[in-house]
Amino acid sequence: MQEHAENPGIAGAADALLLRPVRLGVDTHHEPVVVLRADSPVCRAEGFEAHARIEVIGQQRSIIATLNILVTGELLRPDEVGLSESAWRRLAPAEGERLRFRYAQPSDSMSHVRAKIYGQHLSESQLDAIIADVVAGRLSNVEISAFLVACAGGRMNAAEVTGLTRAMVQSGRRLSWPHPVVVDKHCIGGLPGNRTTPIVVAIVSSLGLVMPKTSSRAITSPAGTADTVETMTRVDLSLDEMRRVVEAEGGCMTWGGAMNMSPADDLLIRVERTLDLDSEGQLVASVLSKKLAAGSTHVLIDIPTGPTAKVRSQAEAQSLLHALQRTAHAIGLKLHGLISDGSQPVGRGVGPALEAHDVLAVLQNQPDAPDDLRQRGLQVAAAVIELGGLATGQAAFDLATAALADGRAWSKFQAICRAQGGLREPGRAPFTHPILATQTGRVARIDNRLLARAAKLAGAPHAKTAGLWLGAHVGDRVERGAPLFVLHAGSQGELAYALDFVARHPPIFHLED
């Protein structure tokens, strides 16, 4: 319809718009960021402004990135563009490659998000498109935030939660097992020291159930199950290695992060955490997508409930359990719930190696093993045994107790660790410092959240032996001058830092006369 005629100097103009990629070495997490000079011909020609979403086009690949603009200083030369680590990884520019730029086209998935904001429900294919764009890095954190908020506050119906769960499974790898019953467990929300998983895996696989357990590393807590198990054996197994362990022993304890199952989950959780948003629908999809992707058929959900736990009331726990069961049913998972006491930490150790010592003490039936951790391990194992169809009620509990007491669980644990690469002894921290009771009294309550912060400041989980050791639990009577807990750290500096935190905050232990 209209003529473009001769076009003076397009080639010359285009050349000036090709920039040389420079790796800045800056981790902006998932969201790719690029930095352009304000005086670059690209910025001027496109009218780019800081914070714009732009498309960065290489010879092989293109990405959508958030733009920062260099207004002063010599970070970049005029013909260069700076790339964040995520931008660099996704573009993987070849030697000598030049990049070009334009405003990002509006994405279909954001039009679905807007439809949701305006009150429509999302179909499964719309949810697929959104989750695929999240995983591909095509949505910014600002856009992911919009999606999460549009779905929060009970705005997802049951079909949407199911659709989101399936979309999250589809976005990653899905394992399958040649067994009709594959059991699994998951604990909602952190209770410091509540490290039942290695005990449960050992007990139930010693009884013949198949439990190919993948766990996560800590996100906000002082230790994830994978962090703790890593102090005793290798956890970063490939899928093939994991299969061989499960084939040989019926169970495993590996790090799920190596498997790329439900990769959308981590990305959504990061933004949810920034917003401190608790969305039941998102939580259900997050938990169940990982279980479905892991190839589980029967899942036990442990919901510790208490005033400083993630789930704070029985009503909240029941509502969550109901939502989990509804979606589990829709996607073909059998799910049982266990609403447990979340009022205080479990065991003595908090931190990867310290928790591993507790786990080993329980499995080895040591006389000083923490009985609360032992009882919880048995309780969860019995629930998994019942779910797996081996026995019900007291009989299931008796089966679990016998397997632990007669050493079968400990033998199985050692066998699994050998199959994963060998059993090793968790270490001990070089620096410790006790926090002492300033009065005599009974422990009325313990603040789980502050306790976890203190353990993290001491270095957990990145320093494997760091964390803290509990000298007392709720209900215990302590004498003035006795240790309430002992901080463990890998360096004098981190120890000092944790002590400073404890000194500057309200008491973690509340004592009554």
Add this chain to the structure above:
Amino acid sequence: MQEHAENPGIAGAADALLLRPVRLGVDTHHEPVVVLRADSPVCRAEGFEAHARIEVIGQQRSIIATLNILVTGELLRPDEVGLSESAWRRLAPAEGERLRFRYAQPSDSMSHVRAKIYGQHLSESQLDAIIADVVAGRLSNVEISAFLVACAGGRMNAAEVTGLTRAMVQSGRRLSWPHPVVVDKHCIGGLPGNRTTPIVVAIVSSLGLVMPKTSSRAITSPAGTADTVETMTRVDLSLDEMRRVVEAEGGCMTWGGAMNMSPADDLLIRVERTLDLDSEGQLVASVLSKKLAAGSTHVLIDIPTGPTAKVRSQAEAQSLLHALQRTAHAIGLKLHGLISDGSQPVGRGVGPALEAHDVLAVLQNQPDAPDDLRQRGLQVAAAVIELGGLATGQAAFDLATAALADGRAWSKFQAICRAQGGLREPGRAPFTHPILATQTGRVARIDNRLLARAAKLAGAPHAKTAGLWLGAHVGDRVERGAPLFVLHAGSQGELAYALDFVARHPPIFHLED
């Protein structure tokens, strides 16, 4: 309750946690960003991860910033922290000052946002807290996104829209005038070339109405009113200078950005634009907060409506007008609406200087002045005259027409420009290139959005003389080979870039036989 005893090495540990600020020169727009080395003691001790929100504490000031982490390269030394421009501006570190860091405390305003997400309504004091935190830079873009989405899709009731409007006014400076009637106008959504404001100010202030007009620069369009007026006179007047102009001439045409009125607005609009979110409540608060802050009492809202305009249907225009009137009433503004034709560009020029030439032609009653712009200027001026109480209906239109025809408006315009610093001639671009019709036919429609993009790529608004000149309007018959429009650019490169865009996109003019 608990003892902290002696604390080994806190001082030493604390020293290592103080870092030297380095200005990176990177504009991340409003959101402060800091970069820490992954191996810095701060990152390790606090367990900071990329994308965390952290508090950065100086001797005088502290800010909340988003964390990026340097994982490779030599951008920073171990004792340094990199600051984005917004972080640097807000902290303004003194020579030799050292900064410390901790996780940002959860903000009260985000707990209000979460309450809104969960379905509660926000009180005026809660909205005040949110807007104050937006302006102070304490909320990240991810958090602002959550606020906007929680309020979008009709989730704000009338009281909340009013509360938001008041909160936005409170967050900035508010002007006041010693006149009972202060008229103003605002146009919703861009129609290329629709530059009626200078014409309206000239007409109505020549008739004795007080119209202290502040305008914005372009955000997404090829020209804002302030950009256009700036090619004819000075617009960055201080408040005192503006007062003197209004006292002398009854009207002015200045840039509102210098006044710090409703500073929250720009920040919210940036994130809304990223999300491409059109929220009626936000739009109402945005428009009316600026008018209230400017001290206006009577406001005319022009709503161009058409398929490629911002407001696309009569129903949408009516709904928006109703919402505007409801809130205007609540905050004590008298508001009239004018739903106008938004089907095609207005005048001949698109771009700051090109539009100024059209404005001058109309004011000077030149025979070749674009009649569509003249008619629209008269229509809006008549509506303002009626709103200001000088006359009604045809009489108001006749007043406006007479003031324009007999040169009073042109005299007033020159007087205002002189008072603002002198009248100057808008320039002409050194490079032009016509886009020719490839067939003979009648112009059936023009795509406003693509046309605006082409003008921007040619350099508007940063190059004042850049943009495009329209050779035809809808309904005009054009011969094959006649110019549909002519691109104007300040450089050969930008001209080439705009031509390339036109060549690669669907036709902007649609011709019919």
